[in-house]
Amino acid sequence: MSLLENRVTLAGIKYNKVKKVRKVKEYLLDFFGLLSLESFDLEDRENSIRAAAHLLSYIKLMQKENDLPFEKIEYKNINKIMELNVNTQNNLDLVAKRGEESKGTLLGVLDKCSTSIGSRELRKLIKNPFLDKKIIEKRLFYVDYFYNNVLLREELRTLLKDIYDIERITTKIIYGTENGKDLLSLKISIRKALEIYKLLEEHEEIRKIFKIDLETLLEFHNKIEEIISEDAPFTVREGGIIKDGYNANLDELRKLSRMGKDYILEIEQREKEKTGIKGLKIKFNKVFGYFIEVTKANQHLVPEDYIRKQTLVNCERYIVQELKEYEEKIITAKTKIESLEYELFKKLSFEIKERIYSLTDLAKKIALLDITANFAHIATKNSYTKPILTEDEDLEIIGGRHPIVEVLIPRGDYVKNNIKLDKDNNLIILTGPNMSGKSTYMKQIALNIIMAHIGSYVSADKAIIPIVDKI
Known part of the structure; x- marks a missing residue:
């Protein structure tokens, strides 16, 4: 430890020694009000428990005056996520670098989401594709349903466009920085979410995708409607927030x-x-x-x-x-x-914060719905096909295209390519002169594999794709 301290000191990095650390497991149980960490899938994961407890302790130290918006700990098993290191992500142009536009990236091609929540979640998803075949096929089922039900898809996307950034509004409520405009935006978003729920109720096959806390959300909507003025200002200390007749x-x-x-x-x-x-x-x-x-x-x-x-x-x-x-x-x-x-406004905000989990859950459901409807929209627009997932080693792509390159050139000019690999023939020696398309060929295979693993249709005429744990 002294050697580490010396190195840290020489590197000019400041650090704090942790003294009198409480038992980490008890610390987490106390914070979340639990009797066991089994519900978080952490019961016998000592290193994960230590990491979570120390991180939580640090965040609490930094946010002394605020309630923390954490409802649970989600254990992410890297064995269930495709490994894509930073070099791979950059070479395949998966997402834009910070400060750059997304044109010319896979995200730029696939992100036509109707909400900011969906766009943020899609960015995470592209960098962390699924390896669980059941999860992928479930998402593909939703995409396929929206692909084949055009009127439903377009009506849904129209409703989603009127939904504000619930995640950020929720965070502002938790930290006490919300204003009247935020609550009005939340009211509109809840109303649109309720309309979506009603729309999907008619489609038994997929209505589970949008299972939300109807009672609580309706109560939030009605209270905001009753209390907050439609002309509420951005400030909360100068009046004009509360409707006439309420108090x-x-x-x-x-x-x-x-x-x-x-x-x-x-x-x-x-x-x-x-x-x-x-x-x-x-x-x-x-x-x-x-x-x-x-x-x-x-x-x-x-x-x-x-x-x-x-x-x-x-x-x-x-x-x-x-x-x-x-x-x-x-x-x-x-x-x-x-x-x-101000007192009446904060009372309403506190009532919402007490059941904030209903809003965080709504945000997750909106993101999933937006992404799957978006994938169906992109599949129609770019003539993608539904991939067939297999657990063996067979890889077959017929009429494959590079999803990024094909949208940057005139439609129909891209030369399609095929590939077929199996356990007996799992190696290709690719040769050719410079600028002949070798890299594009390899990248299009990798990108179509990634697209399949995030639950999207792929840029090909036919695709049989195995579960791939690393690119």
Whole structure:
């Protein structure tokens, strides 16, 4: 340990020694309120338990004032994910590098998702294809269903386009940074999700794909509809968030504030008649509050009870006791309105946060639905075919194409290629001059294999593809 410390110190890296570490298993059980870690598939995985506990402890340290949005630990078995190292990902142009556009990548070809949630999940999926044949075939079943039901697919994609980024809204609610606009976006998203649920209920074969917490989501929608104003601002401290009629105390305060304009006009008219100054005006600014403004020409008509507040080039500004008292009432009412609105808004947010799992689950279901409908859309657009997955070593692709290259050249110009490998013939020696297409041929095979493993149709006329654990 001392050697490691010396190396870390010499490298200029800061580190903290962990002292008095609680028993890691008990720490996780206490945080998630469990009696066993078996439900997380962690019961006998000591290294995973240690890693999870220390990571959780660090996050809690960094987020002292916030509740953490973690409902469970998901154990990812790398034996169930295709191994694609960074060099492979870059050479195959799977996703764009940070800051670059996705055109010219597999993600750029496949990502026509209707939601940002779907696009983010698709990016992860392309870099981590499945190895579980049952999961892949289940996804292919959904894609196939949407492929063959065009009207359903397009209606579904239209509804998905109106769904906002529920994942990010959920995170903002958890960390207390949400505003009225976020809750309105959430309401619209839930309404569209409920419409999707109703649409899929008519299709018994696939309705399980969108099994959501209807009761809780409907309650969230109705509460937001009842409480949050359609014109809610981005700020949460300046009022204007809560609807009229929701809270009696708030309505009373607003009535006082709104009647203020009429009352000010009444004072102004009375002072004009009292002084004979026709040009007398009552104005307001943040520095002096309410004041009476009189031009220099009428200064001789100003009564003795007027208190001079400011002298300008062309006019004088005054206050009177009645105006000052009224100003205090208005300011007090405004402060109370802002405070009460914030309190009511946060109460609603807290109620949603208490059952946030319904929203995180909804986001996952939307991502899956969006990706599968998107794959069907792309398959139709690019003339892809459904792959046949096999657990033996047979690989056969007839009329294969490079999915990225073919969309960058005129339609129909791409020269199709075939490949057939099995346990007896599992090696090809590929020769040819420079720029003859050797790399493109190899890459198109790899890309079609990856596409099949993420549950997508492939760029070929026919494809029989085995489960491949590494490229």
